[in-house]
Amino acid sequence: MVAAARRSLMVVGTVALGVLASVATVGAAVKAGQQCYCALDKATGGDCLRETTSRVCRPVTCERSYACVPSAKATHVCLARRVKSVLGCTGAMRNSRCKCEAAAPTKPAISLVPMQRTGRTGGTKCVAGKETHMKVSVEGKPLTCVAPMNVGSKTIPAAYAYVKAAQQTWATRDDALNMVFLSSRAKGYSGGQYVCMVMGNKARSTSSLKSKDRRAHSYFWLRKPTHFVVADDPTRLDRRDTYYQSKNKQELLVKQEWHDQYTDGYCFRVTSAMAAKFTNLKYVSGLAVWRGGKSYPSLGVQRFWSVRSSDVVRNKSAKWAYTGGRVSYPYTKAKPASYGKKAVPAPPVPSIDRVVITPVCGC
Structure with a gap:
């Protein structure tokens, strides 16, 4: 991992694009699943990793993270999410690149993810048509x-x-x-x-x-x-x-x-x-x-x-047979045992x- 990295993760889902060697205070005021008023942290220093190709990373300056702030200074409402994995070097750094992979952080870490704007004027207001x-x-x-x-x-x-x-x-x-x-x-x-x-x-x-x-x-x-x-x-x-x-x-x-x-x-x-x-x-x-x-x-x-996943969400169970992760065609039914002894109409096309x-x- 990159040494002395600042606590600044861009977390989307469960994989962090930035990687840290030490866990600091951002998000410490709330536990995973809780919300707080928040704004972008003014600090910009620190070293992180970013993928360039599959399993190859390069060091970059950490992206700004969100921190809990008083409601009067807030620009967003954030949700605290537990960091499940971060990128880390698996070998020596050569030519500003290293082989890398995602792994669980060595210490429990929380990242704040903005869920909605507050409409307050404590920071840059999000203008329709100017979203990033x-x-x-x-x-x-x-x-x-x-x-x-x-x-x-x-x-x-x-x-x-x-x-x-x-x-x-x-x-x-x-x-x-x-x-x-x-x-x-x-x-x-x-x-x-x-x-x-x-x-x-x-x-x-x-x-x-x-x-x-x-x-x-x-x-x-x-x-x-x-x-x-x-x-x-x-x-x-x-x-x-x-x-x-x-x-x-x-x-x-x-x-x-x-x-x-x-x-x-x-x-x-x-x-x-x-x-x-x-x-x-x-x-x-x-x-x-x-x-x-x-x-x-x-x-x-x-x-x-x-x-x-869509099949399971809509039907509460998979209605189609799958082979090697692919949907079979012409969409054969799952095993008859899944339907019982009664004849069941074929589900709609995936x-x-x-x-x-x-x-x-x-x-």
């Missing part, structure tokens, strides 16, 4: 909070550009619906955030599904109008793919099919809070939401929600519902 992060929940359960990938002066279409079997070297997850948030300084794109949905990635050589076609229908509802800035294989090029937006441009519908050895996808601007669902899934294992605010083309770390994306000012 996205909070994502699925099926009514919090999944993650993300910072966008900074693509610099590239436009969104240029950053997304298709290159052979992978999207511009993005290391997206195979078998998954990959949700990636982007920010750009390019003229006409600066000052906002964009979401790109990348369907799968290059098939692994060991994949048993390499010759199969995959399928997904995506629906998005936004409070304010938006439009597609990228649309892979529109109808005039591939009749398996369709992109539709309502007259008020607040509803987007996408129907796609893609071969396992390739990707498919689209991007649009995040204009407001939005809801989504993904239906008619074929050979899709789940939704991977990428977080970390990495510089292009590094996506950071993913939080994953499986199709099986889907992921109630995906809610909310713009926020910090995680």
Whole structure:
């Protein structure tokens, strides 16, 4: 681990992107699960680790953390969460890099995560349209909070550009619906955030599904109008793919099919809070939401929600048979014992519902 690191963790879910060698006072006023009025800590020093590629980290200055403050000085209300794991070097530091992995902290640690704004003037007020992060929940359960990938002066279409079997070297997850948030300084794109949905990635050589076609229908509802800035294989090029937006441009519908050895996808601007669902899934294992605010083309770390999780949430038990983490197709029923002796209608085709994306000012 990095020596003498300050208590400054960016915790999303249970994995900390920063790593510390000593646990100090931030969050000490509350126990895990409790709330307090809070604001960003003014201190900025300390050493942390951040992943550059899988299991490789580099030292960075710790990101500012939140601390409990008197209500008059608060900018947010924070929830105290127990830190389950942090990044640590597993070998010597060479060329400002080390091999690393997530592990449980050596001492119990609590991190404060802002849950809502207080509306007070003790700090920077979050202005609609100027949000910096996205909070994502699925099926009514919090999944993650993300910072966008900074693509610099590239436009969104240029950053997304298709290159052979992978999207511009993005290391997206195979078998998954990959949700990636982007920010750009390019003229006409600066000052906002964009979401790109990348369907799968290059098939692994060991994949048993390499010759199969995959399928997904995506629906998005936004409070304010938006439009597609990228649309892979529109109808005039591939009749398996369709992109539709309502007259008020607040509803987007996408129907796609893609071969396992390739990707498919689209991007649009995040204009407001939005809801989504993904239906008619074929050979899709789940939704991977990428977080970390990495510089292009590094996506950071993913939080994953499986199709099986949605199945269990909605049906209280898994209704479909799963093989190796993948949903089988044409969606065979689970073992007859799960249903008893009575004939039971087949469940609906697997889907992921109630995906809610909310713009926020910090995680």
